Amino acid sequence: MESSSAVSLVHSWLEPGRHLFVLVHLIGVASFTYIVWRRLVPLVRGQSDPRFDRPLARLGNLAKFWFGQWRHPRYPGAGVLHILIFIGFILLVIRSFSTLLVGVSRYLATQGPPSQIAYLYSTVTDYAATVVFICMLVAIIRRLVFRPARYAVPTRYGRVHTADAIFLLALIAVLMAADGLYSAAVAAGQFKVDQAGEQLAFLSLPWLLQLALASSSLAAIGKFCFAAYLVHEVTFYFLLCYRPFGIQFHVETSLFNVYFAKLSRGSLKPVRWDVPDGALDQAKSFGVKTFEDFTWKHMLDFYSCADCGRCSDNCPANKVGRPLSPRFLSIKARDYAFQHYPVFGRSSNHQALVGSVYSADEIWSCTTCGACEEECPLLIENIDKIVDLRRGMVDDGNVPQSLQKPLKALESRGNPYGKMEKKRGDWATSKELQQVCSVKTLGKSTANTLYFVDSVTSYDDRMQSIARSTARILANIGEDFGILGGAERDSGHEVRRFGEEMLFAALRDHNTGAIRATAAKRIVTGDPHALNSLRHDYNGLPPVEHISQFIARTKRAGLIHFNPVDRASDVYTYHDPCYLGRHNQVYDDPRYVLDSIPGLKRVEMERSRDRSFCCGGGGLMLFYESKEDQRMGVKRVEMAAEAGANVIVTACPFCMANIEDAIKVAGFEGKMSAIDLAELVDRQMVRNEWASSATSCAGG
Amino acid sequence: MEILVCIRRVPDNSENEITLNSAGNDIERDELVYSVNEADNYAVEEALQIVAKVGGSVSVVTVGGEDDEEILRREMAMGASHGVLLSDPHFDKSDGRGIAAILKAFVAKSKYDLILTGVQAEDGAAQVGGMLAAMLDYPFASLVNSIEVLDDHKLKIGREIEGGNREMSEIDLPCVLSIQTGINEPRYVGMRGIRAVASIPIPTHDASVLGVNPKAVEEAGATVKRLDYFVPVVGKGAEMLAGSREENIDKVLELIAAKGGLK
């Protein structure tokens, strides 16, 4: 806020343009309102999505991810840049508005806080504008010269977005410059008139511009002031109205997108929020087939995508050349919305998405690893959309042949291999295992803990060793446990995520009944997919935990001890399974267990914890044949080698399958090996004497 | 075009282990999983693709009992408009010829332009389609792996012959074709689709409705009867190598070299 004499001076310069400025205001505000209203039209047509619950949690997200820019530093260069720009924008809001008002209302221009606060604010914002201006230049140079790989646009998705990005960055720079010139002109004019006046912040952009104006005449300064003011106003409104036509719309929508973001991990949206489970049979159509089948929040996600490419940069499917790029899931849908719900013109709707906007292979390629969702600074959700699109394809019968066989086997036999139900518990009958402990089949007998084995560990020759190790660990600790045996069916985790909702429901209902009938008080599993499903897809079950959590707790309680490793030269590394790590936030327990083993040398791969790289996927993904340049597992094994490890520890049977396969394909056979955490613990744990007899788990 | 596809419920080849029962006179039928015969499913998919192009509808029919309704429903969930069950106590153990006669009686009462069957079912006989055609006096082609509709009265078909070659012919409608697996990629039938058709009534016709002489089709009148199932005592067979993998490799290489297989 300027002093009253400064105000008179400015007023005299700007008064001639007042009608023009008012006109620009009216056109600008009206246009913006209209544009936003048109942009909201498809959202109104979209499906319902209840996002108004738990306001405190949502405000917490806002504070952390929006205000706190929490995700941005994951890419330090761009992260710092954006944080500076964001802080700059927040700080400049009041300044911008007051500048806009100056030209139309002399009265409003004189209002404001006491001059010290005003002066402080003005100094801070002088620097803010300068910083923003410099950031714009840096950003433009980045785009033109350094060209980070994640901004690249594969040819099949059209031309690069660089020109558009630079145009917008340049406009913001112009806005800062215009604001700076205006402030400089006001200060320069003031100085010319009464040798005093507001001091601009030293070395800031306005300050520098004031220097440039020092030798101009008062009349010239007045003209510069008017011009800068007009440019500022027009640029401001142009940007305001242009932003909703591109990725910059995130400036407006990000607040809402973060507020309405999904609060739970690992869970899936139901087929329709407004259709309860029991009424699903009556639903006319399942899944997303046309754009209007998306929920309003998903449409908002499309608007909010800032095209930063961080998601695709971390997407394992994208890395191995599958036709999936999460960034383009959003951008293509956004383009569809812009085209079919234009600001000017009629809307055209209800066209099939798969086959035009998306390809079937693109949608089937996703392993639902969650890396994209972990990265996105705007908390855009991709997994729910992929699952919804798959539901639509399944509803239309459009399922790849390679998946039809295991799905059919799941329907008739409860496992994707087509093996007989009654053989599900056969892994537990091996003589070797029986000598150490006999594994109860629950139903007739009861136990405190249910060991939920799931299909791959039960039937696959290699994975059965994980089951036996797990049984031995539980027996060694003296846990009263049992399995469902032939009554167990596949947890249905991938069945659901591949879009076969009704088959999943059948498996879930069967398993829920069987589990409840055992009256077990808790469930433990070695399969993170089963863990995730039992925790997030099922209802009314006792608490579920992963075997690594179980072992960690037991270790902390001093109930289990480990022998030192045999080969001191081995270097171990732990691979975080997607569904144990990212989706269920279990990172430390497995590491604690490994670090408790005396003499075990452990290194971290560069991509670890929430940046872990998916092994290739589990469940039905093992059956799907995607077009890819390389296996994800091979990339992961190479990462392990780079970290200097020769033993990879996994905690998921699917990771084990993919990694052991990859070790062979990558040519590391003999040089690298993989072991499951349960197998390792089984190998290293000190056998409790009282647990060594077969009577330790009573019954049978 | 009105297309009829004759389908059959069989023990699923891939999800069952076929073994003899303890009495040794039949296969072990407890815990068998049944589904529609694979080749029949390809035939239904082909029929659906044809009517999608030229209009019309697809009907499916099977000879059997209550248990067999499930496959009619499954194919209706896939897209067939009508399902018909031909059921009668006299039909229970009819042989291939009997089944063809029953189907013929049904077809004679209706009007279909094209009749499809799968090439063969679990007994590997590959007979019903050809017999049905002869009974109806319709032209027939087996092992069909491509169909092109030329007009209302004829098709251009491809048959799978030796060497991977394809024999192209023109065939007049109405005709009977037996369809080979691999002709197309059948669409997926999800649980939801099956539940949607779970309560649709399936018309059932018995011998009197069809005008079939029970004695002509029942088991007692068959000229071919299966007497038993057995697993043959194996002859000499291969010399099985029983050493470790390294030993086996060495031995195998020795033998291959002796036969001139190593360069």
Added chain:
Amino acid sequence: MSRIFAYIAHKDGVAGDSAAELLAAARSIDAAAKPSALVAGHGPELDSVCEALRSSFADVWKLAHDDLSHPNAELVRQALVKVLPPCSIVLVPHDHFGIDLGPGLSIKLNAAFVPDILQIAHVEGTAITFVRQEFGGQVSAHVRCDASSGAVITIRPGAFKATAAAPVQGVIVDKSAEIGILTTRRRYLQTVVAEDGDVDITKHAVLVSIGRGIQEKDNVGIAQELADVLGAAVSCSRPVVDSKWLEKSRQVGSSGKTVKPKVYLACGISGAFQHLAGIKGNPFIVAINKNSKAPIFQVADVGIVDDILEFLPALTEKIREMQSVSAK
């Protein structure tokens, strides 16, 4: 016993291998019978086939007709119905032609039909008991046929071995005039030859053949590596082609190519007869399969129960070692 007829398939003036097999089958039904050959076709090629068959068949029924120049089952059936005496037993190979011809023929002749038989178990008057297989070869069955009104039997190719017998002085019986006019509503257009692709498996002496046991497309490379060190070609069974892991030109079997290698490595192949039907010339067959009960072990010379995904790379490695040693 009724008269036994054998339908002879022929190409380019030469009778197929099935002629001798059908003869052997006919003798199994009735050792004293003098089976007649049925040869349909047209022109000098037909004549040379009939001439050649005189040394094995007592009478050779020649069925010459313009429309029969290409073997069209619809037309052949009509012709046979016109010339065959009642209650005849007709033997046909169980191949794509037999599948086309047999069932309809049995109806028109009002005769019994028994398809795809492997053996004659028992004959008592006109009751013949055969052995066939069901469920993809997993079980066998005895099937009794009442042939009193005749029978059409299709014989599994290769099930009956040609038996040595004293040559006969057969006569050619020209039945062409009895055929009359043939009408058909199925007209042959052309035969589309399968594309050869880059590799002609019929020309290789050693074949590394893969089946369902290879499990996925990416593993095909394991077989290719072994083939490379052996100087062999990779071939396969039908399921591999159906799954689109290899092109059709690599398929060995009744609906694929017929091969005559010296050495045949059957890797992860169960041994269904349709596949074995494509292997001729009695090669040295090595079978590797995880399932000790796989039917392939019946026909192989050497069998190993092992996982091909592990065995083949180990085998390849060993051969490489051997070759590098001998190169020094």
